[in-house]
Amino acid sequence: MEKDEKIKEQPEKIVKSADEKSVGNGDELVIEIKNLKKGFGSKEILKNINLTLKRGENLVVLGRSGSGKSVTIKCIVGLLTQDEGECKVFGDEVSEMDSVQLKELRTKVGFLFQSGALYDSMSVRDNLEFPLIRVLKQHDQAELDQGVNDVLESVGLADAIDKMPSDLSGGMRKRIGLARTLIVKPEIMLYDEPTTGLDPITSREISELILQMQKKYKTSSIIITHDMECAQITADRILVLQDGEYVAEGTYQELEKSESEFVRSFFK
Numbered sequence: 001m002e003k004d005e006k007i008k009e010q011p012e013k014i015v016k017s018a019d020e021k022s023v024g025n026g027d028e029l030v031i032e033i034k035n036l037k038k039g040f041g042s043k044e045i046l047k048n049i050n051l052t053l054k055r056g057e058n059l060v061v062l063g064r065s066g067s068g069k070s071v072t073i074k075c076i077v078g079l080l081t082q083d084e085g086e087c088k089v090f091g092d093e094v095s096e097m098d099s100v101q102l103k104e105l106r107t108k109v110g111f112l113f114q115s116g117a118l119y120d121s122m123s124v125r126d127n128l129e130f131p132l133i134r135v136l137k138q139h140d141q142a143e144l145d146q147g148v149n150d151v152l153e154s155v156g157l158a159d160a161i162d163k164m165p166s167d168l169s170g171g172m173r174k175r176i177g178l179a180r181t182l183i184v185k186p187e188i189m190l191y192d193e194p195t196t197g198l199d200p201i202t203s204r205e206i207s208e209l210i211l212q213m214q215k216k217y218k219t220s221s222i223i224i225t226h227d228m229e230c231a232q233i234t235a236d237r238i239l240v241l242q243d244g245e246y247v248a249e250g251t252y253q254e255l256e257k258s259e260s261e262f263v264r265s266f267f268k
């Protein structure tokens with residue numbers, strides 16, 4: 001056999017291997033949901049949800065459209081209240097929090113909904129200063145500039161500081177939306193379909209950014225997605241939702257080989 005046969009170069013992929021898990025401080029739980037039920041009228045959406053999020057981990061939730069993934073996230077931040085069961089964040093039951101406690105909770109838990117919601121009439125700088133002023137009560141201009149510049153560097157858009165949202169592409173708007181959530185340094189991040197509506201290359205960039213942000217800010221995250229590349233890139237652990245319950249849990253590599261056809265169907 002020819003000795004100088006070339007070894008094919010493997011494309012470099014930022015995908016976590018089983019031994020590269022970034023799960024942080026042991027098994028400290030930052031979110032604990034037990035036997036949670038939530039319906040609307042006669043429609044039962046969440047039948048029996050059990051979910052834990054460990055400090056420092058990226059948990060991906062997979063499920064069909066309309067299966068109640070967003071409803072779960074809304075219970076976690078107190079935008080909806082469960083009918084039964086427990087929903088604890090940092091050890092405290094969310095449904096029992098008053099408005100002051102909920103406000104405090106939402107400074108520690110950042111959420112990025114599909115729309116990414118930027119204020120269209122404000123520049124990127126003003127969009128980013130807004131949470132620093134409103135949430136962190138920062139008023140010193142040098143401190144504000146530092147915060148805005150740092151987060152823009154992190155999402156790779158330092159040059160966009162004086163642009164208006166209408167001048168940005170969909171992918172750039174997602175990045176700025178992410179920057180706006182990250183600027184107050186939340187301990188938990190909830191991503192609702194972060195790559196929806198983006199082309200495959202931009203989707204991949206956003207997924208890689210989520211992974212980088214986990215490492216940089218040491219956040220614990222729940223990532224709801226249909227995008228299997230996003231799951232592969234970001235997940236330490238994956239949960240699969242079917243008919244209002246989680247039916248499978250494991251790493252990407254484990255679930256890809258699941259015995260359940262329903263679970264495997266996401267990987268095709």
Ligand SMILES: Nc1ncnc2c1ncn2[C@@H]1O[C@H](COP(=O)(O)OP(=O)(O)OP(=O)(O)O)[C@@H](O)[C@H]1O
Nearest residue numbers: 040041045063064065066067068069070071072193
């Ligand atoms: N406030 C509400 N009032 C009534 N029904 C609701 C409410 N919020 C959600 N639903 C219903 O609950 C179901 C689950 O919604 P949810 O948005 O959680 O789905 P999802 O799993 O996130 O789906 P998708 O992937 O399409 O976003 C849907 O049938 C939706 O119509």
